[in-house]
Every structure is written in structure tokens, then in C-alpha cells.
Amino acid sequence: MSSTFDQVATIIAETCDIPRDTITPDSHAIDDLGIDSLDFLDIAFAIDKQFGIKLPLEKWTQEVNDGKATTEQYFVLKNLCARIDELVAAKGASA
């Protein structure tokens, strides 16, 4: 089974037509890959479906707007993948 990063990178490459080999764990989805908020909805949708979770985008956005978090914490891909793993684990624990 491919890693969370591999799956997310494939989703981003296919959804946003970005060459797969330019997407790394240290890529910032917004600053480095140029993904805007609307395109990120498609990515969030694909991630929600693939991992059976619900990315808490509203909560993350609020935290960034309130200065309680940085975009790097959620949108650098290695961090995003860590959040996904946490959500998948939490879902498994509550099932």
C-alpha cells in the first residue's frame, strides 16, 4: 500500500495538473505549488473520499486567520499528511 504522501501527491498531480515529480513532502500547497482555495476544495474532496475522513478546513482556516496556527502547519505536504494520518487513526479508534 502506498504511503499517505504518495497518495496525496498523486491526488494533487491529477487534480491540479501539476507534474508529480515536482511535488515533495516539503512542498507548500499554496506557496510552492500555487494551489488556490477553490482547487484545494477538489483536493480536499478527493482526500475525504480516499481516506474516509473529513478534513477540517474551516477549523484550520479559522486558526490561521486568528494567528493561532501557520499555513505551514497544515499546507506543507508532510504536515498535511501527518494530519491525515491523525484523522484516520482517530476514526479507527472511534469505530
Next chain:
Amino acid sequence: MQLEYFHMIDRIVDLKVDEKTIVVEAQVPQESTIFEGHFPGYPLMPGVLLIESMAQASGWLQLGVFRFERMPILAAVKEAKVRGSVFPGELMSIEASLTHEGSGYAMTEAKIRVGGKLRANAALTFTLIPFPNADMRSHMDAIAKRVGFPQQAISS
């Protein structure tokens, strides 16, 4: 339907909050300034207004499912197909279903039928925002009353 005011939906026929589906009706008027230009001698509903009609049907569905806590705003149109023209005087039956509830966004699929025949369909994405002000909220409440929004469907 009041095309000039973008009032596309006339009546909510069936809203099933639990099943996340809706059916609405929209009566295309016989006459409108829009038909004077689109087109002289061959009036028909512009495709963008068919998409708007599907978006508004989807909007009422989401207002029901999310109990008027969020206002859905159209963000993306995918896979939109106009399979047949809709003409003045025709009654559109529009059905929509909620296909995904994300965090701050939602997706629907909608279809327009006339006389049971499919005329258009689309997959739509919406962002869900807090009502920006009291005026908009009261406006939506007034329209909800006009289209027969079933308050009992969200009161339980």
C-alpha cells in the same frame, strides 16, 4: 419564475433532509426580456440560467440539510450538460442530491426534466458561508416562505 430577479424556483415539491434530496418546480414564463435577445424568433432558456436553476435547487437542499446555519454560494460547475433546449412556458422539474459534505463546502448533482425527459444535468460545488448580514438572512426567509420551504422538515 422571475428571470430578471434571478428567482428561478417557484415551489419546493419534496425535500427529504435525511436522504439529502430535493425536488422543485420552476415555471418558465411565456415572455421575458431575456427571450427578446435569446433569440429573436427562437426564444429559449439560456444554458447558464439552467445551471443557475440547478444551483438554486441545490441551494434550497443545502439550506434544509444545514438548517439555515450556512448560506451556500456556487463555487464550481462540473460536468454540466444541456441535453435539450427549454422553451418559454415549459415547466421544469429539478431534482438535486447532496453528494458530499465537506468542511466549509459541499457538492451536489442536479438534473432538469421537462415532461419527464432529461434536459440538463450538472455536478456543482458550493462554499458554505455564515449569513453575511441580517438583510440577506431575512431575504432568504422571505423567499423560503414564497417557495413553500417545509420548515417542519428541519424543525425536529
